[in-house]
Amino acid sequence: MKVILSSEGTSLESRLDPRFGRCTYFIVYDSSARSFKAIKNSGAESNQGAGIAAANQAMEEGVEAVITGNLGPNAYSLLQKAKVHLYKSDAVTVKRALELLEKEELSLLEGAGRAHQGML
Amino acid sequence: MKIAIISGKGGTGKTTISANLSKLLGMDYIDCDVEEPNGFLFLKPEIKERKNVVQNYPKINQENCTLCKACVNVCQFNALAKAGDEIMVFEKLCHDCGACSLVCAGNAITMWPRLVGIIETGYAEGKRCKRGVLKIGEPMAVPVIRALVSELGGNDCILDCPPGTSCSVVASIKKADIAILVTEPTKFGLHDLLMAEKLVAMYHLPFGIIINKDDGKDNVIRRHCRKDNVRLLGAVPFSREAAKAYSNGEMLIDQEMFKKVFLYIAEKVREVFS
Numbered sequence: 001m002k003v004i005l006s007s008e009g010t011s012l013e014s015r016l017d018p019r020f021g022r023c024t025y026f027i028v029y030d031s032s033a034r035s036f037k038a039i040k041n042s043g044a045e046s047n048q049g050a051g052i053a054a055a056n057q058a059m060e061e062g063v064e065a066v067i068t069g070n071l072g073p074n075a076y077s078l079l080q081k082a083k084v085h086l087y088k089s090d091a092v093t094v095k096r097a098l099e100l101l102e103k104e105e106l107s108l109l110e111g112a113g114r115a116h117q118g119m120l
Numbered sequence: 121m122k123i124a125i126i127s128g129k130g131g132t133g134k135t136t137i138s139a140n141l142s143k144l145l146g147m148d149y150i151d152c153d154v155e156e157p158n159g160f161l162f163l164k165p166e167i168k169e170r171k172n173v174v175q176n177y178p179k180i181n182q183e184n185c186t187l188c189k190a191c192v193n194v195c196q197f198n199a200l201a202k203a204g205d206e207i208m209v210f211e212k213l214c215h216d217c218g219a220c221s222l223v224c225a226g227n228a229i230t231m232w233p234r235l236v237g238i239i240e241t242g243y244a245e246g247k248r249c250k251r252g253v254l255k256i257g258e259p260m261a262v263p264v265i266r267a268l269v270s271e272l273g274g275n276d277c278i279l280d281c282p283p284g285t286s287c288s289v290v291a292s293i294k295k296a297d298i299a300i301l302v303t304e305p306t307k308f309g310l311h312d313l314l315m316a317e318k319l320v321a322m323y324h325l326p327f328g329i330i331i332n333k334d335d336g337k338d339n340v341i342r343r344h345c346r347k348d349n350v351r352l353l354g355a356v357p358f359s360r361e362a363a364k365a366y367s368n369g370e371m372l373i374d375q376e377m378f379k380k381v382f383l384y385i386a387e388k389v390r391e392v393f394s
Contacts, residue, residue, distance in 0.1 A: 043198075046198055047197075048197060048198060048213055048259075049197060049198025049199065049210065049213045050198070052198040052199075052201050052210060052213070053198045055201065056192070056198075056201050056202075059202070059203075074210055074213075077208075078201050078203050078208055079203075081203035081204060081206070081208060082202075082203040082204045083204060
């Protein structure tokens with residue numbers, strides 16, 4: 001399964017970014033190959049609709065799940081419709097969030113956060 | 121003559137200056153601050169006409185749609201996205217540019233109108249007052265401001281502009297001949313005043329400054345005017361009476377002390393810009 005995580009950096013030791021649309025990087029993790037890559041979040045620089053741009057990018061990577069802190073209303077409805085699994089995590093690092101996913105200890109994101117939360 | 125009242129910093133007193141000056145000079149009052157238009161609270165016009173402002177957004181005919189994503193890729197505003205086997209539209213992000221319908225090879229996009237705000241026209245003691253009112257929840261003020269500014273005609277008017285120096289201010293000053301920059305004697309006031317000065321310079325608008333909530337001292341704004349040779353058109357004193365009148369929706373020029381101040385400003389405006 002391919003998973004995308006919002007991250008502050010480019011390694012598995014990076015901090016998990018609680019923001020989705022405005023995070024700096026995404027870590028795309030492939031659980032069957034046990035490999036990962038880091039990509040820049042193009043949504044972070046968009047003037048508007050950052051969450052939508054970020055969600056587009058996630059879908060382009062063909063991921064089946066997202067792990068982040070919060071999702072805005074637009075990204076939430078978009079990823080829901082695309083049937084991507086949405087997980088919430090307040091883990092400090094990307095690595096820790098992946099461990100929790102493996103142990104099936106992550107909870108599903110229930111509902112969207114406020115709009116523009118990640119801009120503050 | 122069309123006079124734009126701008127400030128950079130919010131809360132410096134644009135509406136107070138605009139409403140009082142328009143009444144004193146007998147010019148139309150135009151409230152371009154469509155996100156929070158409050159000038160009518162002071163001028164109390166009787167509203168005679170309401171007009172809808174609409175903007176188009178794409179509707180996708182899913183039957184004709186081949187999911188080619190050409191529309192998603194061309195959209196500069198992230199208003200479109202592919203989710204599974206359908207294209208989702210986020211209408212509030214749409215700028216009505218029409219690019220999506222141009223690139224759609226399957227003829228699956230039709231542009232539909234939706235209401236984004238209204239324009240109200242009224243009269244207060246015979247003077248024309250207009251304002252744009254952005255629909256609550258709408259993120260973009262510019263379409264409503266553009267519609268408002270497009271119907272000003274040839275009348276002299278005071279344009280009560282939004283705060284800041286961004287798109288909505290640029291749209292508001294489109295038809296202005298001169299600008300009055302309202303500021304307050306604080307560091308924030310000066311900082312944002314300098315941004316507003318840069319903006320009016322870009323649009324080659326002659327301008328002058330009014331200090332509101334003035335302490336009467338040789339403050340940061342007075343020093344700036346002297347040092348950079350900027351015209352000072354007048355100063356409204358900081359006072360409890362002004363705040364009281366404001367909070368009761370009263371005009372400052374109804375009080376003798378303030379009427380003098382505004383008469384001086386009006387005279388100065390005529391002298392400097394005629």
